[in-house]
Amino acid sequence: xxxxxxxxxxxxxxxxxxxxxxxxxxxxxxxxxxxxxxxxxxxxxxxxxxxxxxxxxxxxxxxxxxxxxxxxxxxxxxxxxxxxxxxxxxxxxxxxxxxxxxxxxxxxxxxxxxxxxxxxxxxxxxxxxxxxxxxxxxxxxxxxxxxxxxxxxxxxxxxxxxxxxxxxxxxxxxxxxxxxxxxxxxxxxxxxxxxxxxxxxxxxxxxxxxxxxxxxxxxxxxxxxxxxxxxxxxxxxxxxxxxxxxxxxxxxxxxxxxxxxxxxxxxxxxxxxxxxxxxxxxxxxxxxxxxxxxxxxxxxxxxxxxxxxxxxxxxxxxxxxxxxxxxx
Amino acid sequence: xxxxxxxxxxxxxxxxxxxxxxxxxxxxxxxxxxxxxxxxxxxxxxxxxxxxxxxxxxxxxxxxxxxxxxxxxxxxxxxxxxxxxxxxxxxxxxxxxxxxxxxxxxxxxxxxxxxxxxxxxxxxxxxxxxxxxxxxxxxxxxxxxxxxxxxxxxxxxxxxxxxxxxxxxxxxxxxxxxxxxxxxxxxxxxxxxxxxxxxxxxxxxxxxxxxxxxxxxxxxxxxxxxxxxxxxxxxxxxxxxxxxxxxxxxxxxxxxxxxxxxxxxxxxxxxxxxxxxxxxxxxxxxxxxxxxxxxxxxxxxxxxxxxxxxxxxxxxxxxxxxxxxxxx
Numbered sequence: 001x002x003x004x005x006x007x008x009x010x011x012x013x014x015x016x017x018x019x020x021x022x023x024x025x026x027x028x029x030x031x032x033x034x035x036x037x038x039x040x041x042x043x044x045x046x047x048x049x050x051x052x053x054x055x056x057x058x059x060x061x062x063x064x065x066x067x068x069x070x071x072x073x074x075x076x077x078x079x080x081x082x083x084x085x086x087x088x089x090x091x092x093x094x095x096x097x098x099x100x101x102x103x104x105x106x107x108x109x110x111x112x113x114x115x116x117x118x119x120x121x122x123x124x125x126x127x128x129x130x131x132x133x134x135x136x137x138x139x140x141x142x143x144x145x146x147x148x149x150x151x152x153x154x155x156x157x158x159x160x161x162x163x164x165x166x167x168x169x170x171x172x173x174x175x176x177x178x179x180x181x182x183x184x185x186x187x188x189x190x191x192x193x194x195x196x197x198x199x200x201x202x203x204x205x206x207x208x209x210x211x212x213x214x215x216x217x218x219x220x221x222x223x224x225x226x227x228x229x230x231x232x233x234x235x236x237x238x239x240x241x242x243x244x245x246x247x248x249x250x251x252x253x254x255x256x257x258x259x260x261x262x263x264x265x266x267x268x269x270x271x272x273x274x275x276x277x278x279x280x281x282x283x284x285x286x287x288x289x290x291x292x293x294x295x296x297x298x299x300x301x302x303x304x305x306x307x308x309x310x311x312x313x314x315x316x317x318x319x320x321x322x323x324x325x326x327x328x
Numbered sequence: 329x330x331x332x333x334x335x336x337x338x339x340x341x342x343x344x345x346x347x348x349x350x351x352x353x354x355x356x357x358x359x360x361x362x363x364x365x366x367x368x369x370x371x372x373x374x375x376x377x378x379x380x381x382x383x384x385x386x387x388x389x390x391x392x393x394x395x396x397x398x399x400x401x402x403x404x405x406x407x408x409x410x411x412x413x414x415x416x417x418x419x420x421x422x423x424x425x426x427x428x429x430x431x432x433x434x435x436x437x438x439x440x441x442x443x444x445x446x447x448x449x450x451x452x453x454x455x456x457x458x459x460x461x462x463x464x465x466x467x468x469x470x471x472x473x474x475x476x477x478x479x480x481x482x483x484x485x486x487x488x489x490x491x492x493x494x495x496x497x498x499x500x501x502x503x504x505x506x507x508x509x510x511x512x513x514x515x516x517x518x519x520x521x522x523x524x525x526x527x528x529x530x531x532x533x534x535x536x537x538x539x540x541x542x543x544x545x546x547x548x549x550x551x552x553x554x555x556x557x558x559x560x561x562x563x564x565x566x567x568x569x570x571x572x573x574x575x576x577x578x579x580x581x582x583x584x585x586x587x588x589x590x591x592x593x594x595x596x597x598x599x600x601x602x603x604x605x606x607x608x609x610x611x612x613x614x615x616x617x618x619x620x621x622x623x624x625x626x627x628x629x630x631x632x633x634x635x636x637x638x639x640x641x642x643x644x645x646x647x648x649x650x651x652x653x654x655x656x
Contacts, residue, residue, distance in 0.1 A: 018628060022481065142629035144476055151472060151650045153350065282610040284635070300346060301470035301646040304636040307612070309629060318629040322479045 001324055004028040004074050006096050007082030008053070008063050011110045011137070014317030015080050016050045022321040029053050029063045030071035032083070036064025037074045072099050078106035078324055085112040085210065087235060094118055097125070097133065104130035108323045110137040110316055116210040119217040120232040134323035139211045140164055142308045142315040145294045146218060147326065152298055154222025154269070159297040161266040164211045166290030166310045167195045167202035168243050168263040172251070172276075173288050176260050181248040194290060204242035205274040206235070208265040212274060213238055215267035223269055231269065238272040246276050254278055260286050329652055332356040332402050334424050335410030336381075336391050339438045339465070342645030343408050344378045350649040357381050357391045358399035360411070364392025365402045400427050406434035406652055413440040413538065415563060422446055425453070425461065432458035436651045438465040438644055444538040447545040448560040462651035467539045468492055470636045470643040473622045474546060475654065480626055482550025482597070487625040489594040492539045494618030494638045495523045495530035496571050496591040500579070500604075501616050504588050509576040522618060532570035533602040534563070536593040540602060541566055543595035551597055559597065566600040574604050582606055588614055 001024045005012050008031035019026045025047035028037040036056075038048045053063050072079070079100035083093050090113030097107040097114055102125075109115060114122050115135045126133050139145045140162070149157050163169050167189065174185045186203070189195035201207050216233040224230035243263050254260050262285055264277040279285040284305050287293045292310025297303055309315040329352045333340050336359035347354045353375035356365045364384075366376045381391050400407075407428035411421050418441030425435040425442055430453075437443060442450050443463045454461050467473045468490070477485050491497050495517065502513045514531070517523035529535050544561040552558035571591050582588050590613055592605040607613040612633050615621045620638025625631050637643045 014628075021484075142626070142632060144472075144479060144632075147479060148472055148476075151475060151653065152646065153650075153653065156349075156646070298470070298646065300342075300642040302637040302640075302643060304470060304472075304634065306632065306634050308632040312630075314628040315630060318480065318484070318626065322481075325479065325481065 001025070001077040001328065002027045002075065003078055003080055003324065004071050004076035005080045005082060006030045006071060007084070007111070008057050009082065009084065010313035011316045011320070012080070012082035013054050013057065014313035015082065015320050016053055018314065018317050018321060020050065022325065024321070024324055026050060027076050028071035028074035030068040031057070031063050032068065034062035034064055035066040035068045035071040037066050037070050072096060076105060078108055078327060080108050080110070080320055081114070082110040082320070087113060087117055090114045090117045094121070097122065101125045101129035101131045101133070106131045106327050107133045108137070108320050108327070109133065109135040110320055112138045112210045112214060115217065116213040117234050119221070123221060123227060132327060134326060135214065136323045137316045137319035138214055140292045140294055141310040141312060142318055143292055143294055143306050143310060144319070144322070145215065145306065147322070148296060148304065148306065149215065149218055150222070152296065152301070154219045156299045157219060157296055158299060159266060159268045160215045160219070160294060161264055162294040163262050163285060163287050163292055164208040164265045164294070164310065165202050165263060166292060167199065168205070168208070169287065169292070170194050170290050171203065172243060172246070172261055172263065175246070175248055176251045176255060179248060179252060182244060182246060203244055205240040205263060208263060209235060209238040209240045209272060209274045212265040212267040212272045216269065216272045219267060220269040233272055238274060241275040243276055255281065262286060329353070329405040329656065330355045330403065331406055331408055331652065332358070332399050332404035333408045333410060334358045334399060335412070335439070336385050337410065337412065338641035339644045339648070340408070340410035341382050341385065342641035343410065343648050344381055346642065346645050346649060348378065350653065352649070352652055354378060355404050356399035356402035358396040359385070359391050360396065362390035362392055363394040363396045363399040365394050365398050400424060404433060406436055406655060408436050408438070408648055409442070410438040410648070415441060415445055418442045418445045422449070425450065429453045429457035429459045429461070434459045434655050435461045436465070436648050436655070437461065437463040438648055440466045440538045440542060443545065444541040445562050447549070451549060451555060460655060462654060463542065464651045465644045465647035466542055468620045468622055469638040469640060470646055471620055471622050471634050471638060472647070472650070473543065473634065475650070476624060476632065476634065477543065477546055478550070480624065480629070482547045484627045485547060485624055486627060487594060487596045488543045488547070488622060489592055490622040491590050491613060491615055491620055492593045492622070492638065493530050493533070493536040493591060494620060495527065496533070496536070497615065497620070498522050498618050499531065500571060500574070500589055500591065503574070503576055504579040504583060507576060507580060510572060510574060531572055533568040533591060536591060537563060537566040537568045537600060537602045540593040540595040540600045544597065544600045547595060548597040561600055566602060569603040571604055583609065590614060
C-alpha cells in the first residue's frame with residue numbers, strides 16, 4: 001500500500017523506516033511544519049527516501065521542503081496518523097483522518113485522541129466513506145489488544161483489564177523492589193528517559209484511561225446491534241486515580257502479604273475505571289518495568305492474557321503496519 | 329456463513345452449539361457414521377437444530393439419519409473439520425478439506441493432521457481453489473497463536489515457543505506443588521479426566537510437537553518469497569522428548585533454585601523441538617495447571633506473550649468461529 005505518514009515523532013519515523021520491510025511504500029511524510037511528497041520519479045523506488053527523511057528531521061528539524069497540506073493531498077491508499085494525542089476536539093488528528101476518509105482512503109491511527117474523544121464522529125465519517133479506520137497502535141503498543149477483541153467479537157467479551165502505562169508500571173515496580181518512595185523513583189525514571197519532564201499524563205492515569213476508553217468504545221459499539229444504541233465513551237466518562245499518592249509503605253505492607261500494587265485499567269461496554277490495585281506479587285497482572293498486559297475476559301473461552309512492550313517507536317510502528325496489513 | 333461441521337466430539341458439538349451466537353448457520357453435521365443435513369424448510373431457522381443434534385449424539389450416538397457423505401455434499405460456505413487428529417496421510421480429515429476446496433468452499437480446521445503432516449499438499453489444494461483454509465484452533469485452543477503470527481507477518485517472527493499441552497503441564501505443576509512422582513500424578517490426572525487412559529499423545533510430547541510443526545510451517549511458508557523455497561515440516565522433523573522421565577527429584581532440585589520444569593515447545597522456520605526445560609518458577613513460561621502460553625519473538629516489537637485456555641470444547645470452538653469470522 002501507498003502510505004502517507006503524518007507525524008514524525010518516534011512512531012511516525014519508525015513507520016517510515018519499517019514500511020518497505022512490510023511491503024508498503026511511503027509516498028508522503030509530514031510533521032507539523034513541513035512535508036515531503038514523492039514525485040514518483042525516484043530511480044528504483046517511487047516512494048520517499050526513508051533514510052533522508054529521518055536524517056533531515058534529526059539535522060534540520062524538518063522532514064522536507066513541502067507544506068504539510070501537500071502530504072494530506074498526496075496519492076496514498078492509507079493515511080497513518082501519528083501526531084501527538086490531543087483531548088477534546090482531538091485536533092488536528094481528527095481532521096487528518098476525516099480528510100482521508102472523505103477521499104475514500106483508509107486511516108490508521110497511533111494517535112489516541114480521535115478514537116478516545118470522538119469515537120461516534122469517527123464512526124459516522126467511516127460510514128460515509130469507502131475507507132476504513134484502524135487503531136491497534138493506540139492501545140498497548142505491540143500488544144494486539146484491539147484486533148484480538150475484534151476477532152473474538154466484542155459481544156463475546158465481557159471485560160478487558162490490564163496494565164496499560166509503562167511509566168507508571170516502571171515506577172511501581174521500582175518502588176516495590178527498592179523500598180523507595182514515589183518522588184525518588186520518579187526522578188530516577190526521568191533521568192532514564194522512562195518518564196517525561198511533566199509526567200502527569202502517565203502517573204495521573206490519563207494515558208491508561210484513554211486506552212481503556214478506546215477499548216470501551218470497541219466493546220460498546222461492537223456489541224450493539226444498532227450503533228444508535230451504543231454508549232459512546234470519552235475521557236470524561238472514566239473514573240481515574242493515578243499513582244502519585246501510593247506511599248512506599250503501602251507497597252511494603254502489600255509485599256508482606258505476597259501482593260504488590262499495579263495501576264490497573266478496566267473497560268467494559270458500561271464503564272471505564274483506572275486505579276492502583278493490589279495484585280498477587282507473582283500473578284499474571286504483576287508485569288515488571290515498562291511491560292504492559294491486557295486481560296480479555298470472554299464468554300466462551302475463559303481469560304486470555306497478552307503481555308509485551310506497551311510503547312516504543314518500532315513496537316508501535318509494528319502495530320500500525322499490522323493494521324495496514326489487515327486493510328489489504 | 330453456512331457451515332458444515334464434520335466431527336461431533338467436544339469441539340464439533342461446541343461449534344454447532346455456538347455458531348448461531350456468532351451469526352452463522354449450521355447446515356450440516358456429520359460424525360464418522362451418520363449425518364444431518366438441513367432441508368431448508370425449518371420454521372424459523374433454515375439450519376439444523378443444534379439442540380437436537382447434541383441430544384441425538386448423547387442419546388443415540390448418531391447426529392442424524394443421513395450419510396456422512398451427504399454432509400460433505402451439502403450447500404455450505406465453510407467446512408469445519410473437527411475429526412480426531414490422525415498422522416501420516418492425515419485421513420480422513422485431509423480428504424474432507426480438499427473436497428471443500430475442490431468445490432471452492434472454505435475449510436476451517438480443528439484437526440491438526442492435515443496442517444502438521446501435509447502442509448504442502450494442503451497449500452497446493454488452496455492454490456487451485458477459490459476457498460481458503462484457516463486453522464487457528466489447531467494450536468493452543470483459545471490462544472490466537474496463528475492469527476497473531478500472521479498479523480505480525482511470519483517474516484518478522486524469529487521464533488515461537490511455549491507451553492502447548494495442558495495435560496503435561498498439569499502433571500508437572502502438580503509434581504512440583506505436591507512433591508509427588510510422575511506415575512502418582514498421572515493417575516490423579518486420569519481420575520480427574522485431565523489425562524486420557526492412554527496418555528502417550530500428551531505426555532510423550534507428540535501433541536505439543538504437532539502444534540510446533542504447524543507453527544514452523546506457518547513461519548517457513550509465510551516468510552518464503554517463493555513457496556518452492558520453503559521447508560515443509562512434519563512430525564518426523566521434530567526433536568521430541570516427553571515428561572515420563574522427569575523425576576520428582578528434578579523438580580525439588582529446581583525449586584531450591586527458584587526454578588521449575590515445563591514441557592517447552594519451540595518452532596522457527598528451521599527447526600521444531602519439544603523437551604522438558606528449566607524455567608523460572610515465577611516466570612512467564614511457568615503457567616499453571618492446564619493453561620497454555622505462547623511466546624512470539626518478533627524482529628521489531630520484542631517478545632509477545634499470550635496465555636489462556638489451551639483446550640476445551642467451547643474454547644476451541646471459539647477459535648474455529650473466530651477463523652470463520654476472518655473468512656468473511
